Amino acid sequence: MLNDYQLLRIPGPTPIPPSVQRAMTKPMIGHRDQETKDLLKQIKPKLRKLFGTKEDVAIVAGSGTAGMEAAVVNTVTPGDEVLVLVTGAFGDRFVKICEAYNLHVHRLDYPWGVALRPEEIQEYLLHHPFIKAVFATHCETSTGVLNPIQELAASIKEVTDALFIVDGVSSVGGVEVNMDDWQIDICVTGSQKALMLPPGLVFIAASKNAWNTIEHNQHPRFYLDLRKYRDNQQFDSTPFTPAISLLYGLEQSLQLLDSEGLANVWKRHQLMKQMTRAAFEAHGIPLLTNDTDASPTVTAIQPFNFHPDNVRQLVKKEFGLVLAGGQQQLKGKIFRIGHMGYCTPADILQTISCLELGLAKLGILYNVGIGVNAAQHAYLRGGSP
Amino acid sequence: MLNDYQLLRIPGPTPIPPSVQRAMTKPMIGHRDQETKDLLKQIKPKLRKLFGTKEDVAIVAGSGTAGMEAAVVNTVTPGDEVLVLVTGAFGDRFVKICEAYNLHVHRLDYPWGVALRPEEIQEYLLHHPFIKAVFATHCETSTGVLNPIQELAASIKEVTDALFIVDGVSSVGGVEVNMDDWQIDICVTGSQKALMLPPGLVFIAASKNAWNTIEHNQHPRFYLDLRKYRDNQQFDSTPFTPAISLLYGLEQSLQLLDSEGLANVWKRHQLMKQMTRAAFEAHGIPLLTNDTDASPTVTAIQPFNFHPDNVRQLVKKEFGLVLAGGQQQLKGKIFRIGHMGYCTPADILQTISCLELGLAKLGILYNVGIGVNAAQHAYLRGGSP
Numbered sequence: 001m002l003n004d005y006q007l008l009r010i011p012g013p014t015p016i017p018p019s020v021q022r023a024m025t026k027p028m029i030g031h032r033d034q035e036t037k038d039l040l041k042q043i044k045p046k047l048r049k050l051f052g053t054k055e056d057v058a059i060v061a062g063s064g065t066a067g068m069e070a071a072v073v074n075t076v077t078p079g080d081e082v083l084v085l086v087t088g089a090f091g092d093r094f095v096k097i098c099e100a101y102n103l104h105v106h107r108l109d110y111p112w113g114v115a116l117r118p119e120e121i122q123e124y125l126l127h128h129p130f131i132k133a134v135f136a137t138h139c140e141t142s143t144g145v146l147n148p149i150q151e152l153a154a155s156i157k158e159v160t161d162a163l164f165i166v167d168g169v170s171s172v173g174g175v176e177v178n179m180d181d182w183q184i185d186i187c188v189t190g191s192q193k194a195l196m197l198p199p200g201l202v203f204i205a206a207s208k209n210a211w212n213t214i215e216h217n218q219h220p221r222f223y224l225d226l227r228k229y230r231d232n233q234q235f236d237s238t239p240f241t242p243a244i245s246l247l248y249g250l251e252q253s254l255q256l257l258d259s260e261g262l263a264n265v266w267k268r269h270q271l272m273k274q275m276t277r278a279a280f281e282a283h284g285i286p287l288l289t290n291d292t293d294a295s296p297t298v299t300a301i302q303p304f305n306f307h308p309d310n311v312r313q314l315v316k317k318e319f320g321l322v323l324a325g326g327q328q329q330l331k332g333k334i335f336r337i338g339h340m341g342y343c344t345p346a347d348i349l350q351t352i353s354c355l356e357l358g359l360a361k362l363g364i365l366y367n368v369g370i371g372v373n374a375a376q377h378a379y380l381r382g383g384s385p
Numbered sequence: 386m387l388n389d390y391q392l393l394r395i396p397g398p399t400p401i402p403p404s405v406q407r408a409m410t411k412p413m414i415g416h417r418d419q420e421t422k423d424l425l426k427q428i429k430p431k432l433r434k435l436f437g438t439k440e441d442v443a444i445v446a447g448s449g450t451a452g453m454e455a456a457v458v459n460t461v462t463p464g465d466e467v468l469v470l471v472t473g474a475f476g477d478r479f480v481k482i483c484e485a486y487n488l489h490v491h492r493l494d495y496p497w498g499v500a501l502r503p504e505e506i507q508e509y510l511l512h513h514p515f516i517k518a519v520f521a522t523h524c525e526t527s528t529g530v531l532n533p534i535q536e537l538a539a540s541i542k543e544v545t546d547a548l549f550i551v552d553g554v555s556s557v558g559g560v561e562v563n564m565d566d567w568q569i570d571i572c573v574t575g576s577q578k579a580l581m582l583p584p585g586l587v588f589i590a591a592s593k594n595a596w597n598t599i600e601h602n603q604h605p606r607f608y609l610d611l612r613k614y615r616d617n618q619q620f621d622s623t624p625f626t627p628a629i630s631l632l633y634g635l636e637q638s639l640q641l642l643d644s645e646g647l648a649n650v651w652k653r654h655q656l657m658k659q660m661t662r663a664a665f666e667a668h669g670i671p672l673l674t675n676d677t678d679a680s681p682t683v684t685a686i687q688p689f690n691f692h693p694d695n696v697r698q699l700v701k702k703e704f705g706l707v708l709a710g711g712q713q714q715l716k717g718k719i720f721r722i723g724h725m726g727y728c729t730p731a732d733i734l735q736t737i738s739c740l741e742l743g744l745a746k747l748g749i750l751y752n753v754g755i756g757v758n759a760a761q762h763a764y765l766r767g768g769s770p
Contacts, residue, residue, distance in 0.1 A: 001645065001649075001729075002402075002641070002645055002650075002653065002727065002729055003402075003641050003644050003645055004402040004403060004404045004405075004641055004727075005402070005727065005729055007731060017388075017389040017390070018389060019389045020389075025410065256387070256388050256389055259388050260386065260387055260388055264386075265387075268387065319729065319730070319731040320729070320731070321731065342387065342390065344386075344387050344390055344704065344705070345704070346392060346704040346705070346706065346735055346738075346739050347735070349734070349735055349738035349739060349757070350731055350732070350734055350735035350738070353731075353734035353735070353738060353757055353760075353761060354731050354734060356761060357761055357764055357765065360761075360765060361765070368758065368761045368762070368765070369754060369755075369757065369758030369761055369762075370754075372734070372738055372754065372757050372758070372761075373753065373754030373757070373758065375738075376738060376741060376742055376745075376753045376754055376757075377753070377754075379742055380742065380745060380746070380753070
């Protein structure tokens with residue numbers, strides 16, 4: 001096997017475009033100098049557009065979890081009632097954060113692999129009028145479910161003034177997110193997914209409505225105090241030392257998204273979803289999630305006649321193809337293909353054709369080729385990305 | 386289309402492995418300092434192994450053509466009789482160089498796409514006893530032919546003391562070359578092919594026999610005087626300023642070849658050839674070259690019912706897939722897929738499945754999938770690379 005060769009198809013970190021990689025090698029600059037201000041100024045309008053909001057988007061050096069925690073500590077205080085919608089491992093993480101801060105947590109669990117149901121949640125909120133915030137996951141990375149966030153927002157806003165807080169970590173940049181129109185109050189995303197960057201940055205946008213709460217919220221916080229980020233952002237600055245090389249990369253990745261056009265980016269992700277699903281359907285290998293619930297950024301496959309980790313090991317050894325396993329209750333039961341960010345239909349064709357060979361070598365699959373062919377036909381039906 | 390995305394599948398320049406790219410960004414060092422000597426010392430034994438020779442290999446800053454010219458000006462003088470074997474554009478280049486130096490050139494032309502015939506050449510040499518050097522191309526990049534260099538060397542050495550000079554530009558590192566055993570007198574290769582580097586370096590190895598001639602050859606030369614390189618190399622130095630960043634890259638690419646193992650590298654290239662050919666054969670799309678004559682590093686396809694440049698344009702636009710066209714007399718008649726260097730069977734599957742979609746979109750091909758499937762089966766027959 002050719003060393004130094006890897007096809008990274010996990011749902012994040014995702015591959016870095018060469019121009020982003022190059023941008024990140026620019027020399028360090030003073031984080032209080034004009035160069036950094038210029039960089040932040042460039043980035044600001046593009047981030048707003050990405051989130052579909054007129055508000056500024058805070059850029060925090062940290063992982064996605066730091067952003068989720070920021071969404072909690074800036075909006076609620078111990079004892080507050082919150083509703084957390086759990087459709088997988090990352091919904092569960094919101095529960096853990098809320099519990100760590102001694103909130104009164106209502107949790108609504110959905111079977112892993114199934115999207116949440118807005119009408120049920122509306123019903124629940126009608127019966128629990130003191131809930132101050134609702135937490136949901138847009139794309140549940142652990143299952144490949146894309147929850148219907150727009151419909152959910154509408155359902156929630158119909159019956160309550162509770163803040164609607166969304167983990168958009170593996171959705172923003174890969175699927176449409178329209179914070180202002182949809183009435184999302186806080187949306188969080190990470191750098192290492194559809195934004196084509198290494199891990200290390202988290203982005204937090206808040207609505208006007210959310211800012212009212214954040215402004216007066218008494219919960220102790222310092223590094224994750226969103227007010228500090230907002231106040232500094234007005235002067236194209238940051239409250240704490242920013243991760244400069246990642247900002248260089250961000251400027252370039254936003255440039256790439258912009259030049260492709262966000263609508264085209266979303267279409268490309270949609271097409272990659274259809275191609276991936278078509279391939280497994282052709283083989284009769286079960287997908288964890290149905291078509292409607294499935295995310296354009298990650299697909300989970302739940303085989304019944306082979307252990308997913310065996311094929312993952314084999315394709316890594318033979319082709320350098322890296323796929324993700326299952327998490328928590330789905331460990332050993334599923335494998336996941338990430339198809340977001342710096343990833344194209346050509347990569348899906350490659351992933352599927354290699355996977356078929358891996359399954360053939362394991363003696364699991366005999367009709368090699370029908371999967372990649374189904375993906376090809378999905379491409380032809382879907383048109384150019 | 387996602388910008389900054391390209392699948393470079395031309396027969397050189399070839400993609401650069403990330404670790405080689407990183408190596409080339411190391412800081413500059415003094416070209417007369419110990420650091421450069423250490424670098425050259427590291428590289429020396431690995432280059433010998435690559436060429437299959439006990440002699441040192443000269444590293445010259447220049448393109449492949451500079452290396453070909455070095456092979457000429459170091460071995461012959463104006464008026465000398467030489468035999469140039471022409472199987473394509475690069476054989477023709479040897480003729481042009483020899484003519485520029487007023488040599489008495491015998492040229493033997495073979496139809497483009499067909500390998501040369503050692504027995505005919507032996508016969509020719511028997512009738513032309515004053516020929517001092519025979520020039521041949523190992524892999525003829527313009528046609529995807531791999532000439533039978535080992536057999537040719539044996540045939541030549543049976544009947545003459547003429548030097549046997551080989552252009553190994555798109556062969557060395559992708560297919561076996563065993564200079565000493567095969568009795569090749571001079572072998573030249575470039576950096577941008579199977580060696581996984583950018584263009585800019587050319588490597589020239591000479592046999593003990595060739596050195597006898599080079600030492601006493603009166604042809605004027607300065608930059609390309611191989612004696613200067615040899616004399617300096619004994620002290621791990623170079624006669625002129627070396628291309629330092631490319632040397633950093635070379636050290637790493639030789640490391641990669643070494644850790645994969647040269648025999649495995651050749652096997653991988655052989656497998657990529659078989660996969661590529663199987664795909665077009667399945668579609669009944671003619672290949673320029675038969676199985677025996679075809680090179681493991683590049684495949685030329687000669688369609689009869691579509692213009693190759695149309696599909697090349699389309700797959701570049703749709704998938705960022707870059708293929709090569711024909712050169713000179715084959716311009717507009719063939720297209721070429723490079724499969725050497727940083728390229729794996731997974732890349733062939735991707736190339737073929739994208740090409741099928743391109744041909745389908747042009748209305749040329751209806752049975753999409755049978756090509757990639759044939760490549761998959763060739764992989765399964767060929768075993769792991």
